[in-house]
Amino acid sequence: MVVVVGKEEVVVVNFGNSKAVLCRGGLAVPLSSDLKGERADEKGRCDDEAVVGRTINWNACHLPPLSTTSRSLGGEYRKQYIIMEPEVTVMKRTEQSDDFLIIATNSLWNVVGDKTACEVVKRYCVNGESGRLMSSDGSSTAAAASEAATALAVLAMAKGSRHNISIIVVQLK
Template identity: 45%
Template sequence: MMINNMDHAIPSSPAFNNCRQTAGCSGGSDVARRAELRRSKVSVPSQGDESLFKRKRFEVCDSENTDSEFPQRSCVIGRRREMEDAVSVVLGFINDNDSRKFDFYGVYDGHGGSRVANGCRERLHKVLAAEMAAGSGRVAELDWEKLMVESFEKMDEEVNESELVGSMGSTATVAVVGEEVIVVANCGDSRAVLSRGGAALPLSNDHKPDRPDELEKIERSGGRVVNWNGQRVMGVLATSRSIGDRQLNPYVIAKPEVTVTKREDGDEFMILASDGLWDVISNDLACHVVRKCIDGRITYRRRSQQLNDNQYRLANAATVLTELAMARGSKDNISVIVVNLKD
C-alpha cells in the first residue's frame, strides 16, 4: 500500500501498490468516493526504517477466546507511547430460552492510562450477562436500553470504587449480535458502523463535547467546554461520556446511547473501532475497504494455517484498516473489530 504526501509512512507488502488497490476505485460512478480515494494515495518507506517499526507496535489484545476463534480484530499502539485501547470478543456469551446464541463485541479507548479500558474488557460483558440472566422471559423480549444503561452504570461504579484508577477513564462501544437483532451501546467517541446493502449505516453517535445536546448537558450540570487543543470538558477530556473519570462527574457521565437494529438479508458486516480509526477514515471508506478485503480483492496479512478462508479475510480487513489509518496520519491507538454478518 503506497500513501504519498504524508509526514509518516508505513511499511507494506508489494500487494499494496497504491491506494486504488487498497480502497478500490474501479467500477461504479461514485465521484465523491473516487475523489476521496485519490486524496489518500500512499507511499511506503523501506523495510529498514527501524524507528518507524518501534513506533508502530502491534499489541496482543487478550480475550476469552483464542486467535483462531476470533481473528477479526487488529490493535496497534500507533504513534502513542502507551497502549490504552482494549477489545473484547466473547462468542456465545449468553443463550436465550430458545437456545439462540448471542455474541459480544467491545472496543474500549482508555485515557489517563489503560486500567479502566482493561477492566471493561474483563468485566463489562460479564456484568451484562448477569443483568440479562436476572431478567424474566426470553432474551429477545428484554428491554435492551435498560439492560445496557444499568450494566454501564454498574461498571462505572466498580471502576470508581477502585483507588488504583485515579483520574483514568475509558470510552465503551459494545455490540450484542444475535440471529435477529444487533444491539449497540455507545459511551464516548468510539463508533459502530453497519454495512447494509452496500451502504454504511452508523449504529452509534459520537459523544463529543461540542455536540449541541452534549454541550447543553455539560453546561446544565455546571461544567464548561474549553478549547484546549480541541474542545474538551473542563479543558481536560475530549469526549463527553465515559466510564470512570470520577473527577469530572457530573459533567461526564457513563450513560450509553443504545440502538436496536433488526437484522436484514442485506447486512454484510459491522465495524467497531476506536477514534484512532474514525478520526482519519470515513464510514463509507472503511466499509468500502472491508468489502474489498472480504471479497478477496485486497490481501495484506499473511495467511495463518490456523485460520480458514473466512477468518483470514476478517483478520486481513481489520489489519488493512489499521494500516490505512496509520498511513493517513492517525496519532492515536487504533483498535478495530470486523464482524461478518453473512455467516
C-alpha cells in the same frame, strides 16, 4: 462500547470514544454516533460552565481534565464532567443484506469516513454468491476480518491518527 449480535437484531451500547458501522447491502449504516463535545447536544451541556467549567478547543472539544469524550465509564473524578448514561441503538437484522460490522475507536472515525471504511473492508470480500469475507490466501473469514481491520488501522495511521486505534470487523453472513 458493547455490541451484541443476535439472529434478529444488533444492539449497540455506546459510552463514547467509539462507533459501530454496519455494512448493509453495500451501504454504510452508522449504529451509533460520535459522542464528542462538538456535537450540538453535547456541546450545549459541555459549554454550561456551571456544570463542567470551561471546555478547551485543542483540535477537538475537550472537557477538563482533557477528556475527549463527554460520556464515559470514567473514574470518580470525572463524574462532574461526563454523562454516565450510554446511547443505546437496537437495529433489526436483515440476513440477506447485512454484510459486516466495523467497531472502532474514534481514532479511526476521526480520519476515515463510514463509507470509506466499508469500502476498505469490502475489498476483502469475495463477490461470489456467499459474499463472505475471505483472507488473501482464501483460508478463512476470521483471517479476512483481521486483514480488513489491519488495513483500516494502516489507513488511519497514514491519515495521521496515532492514538489508540482499535478496530474489530465482524462478519455477519
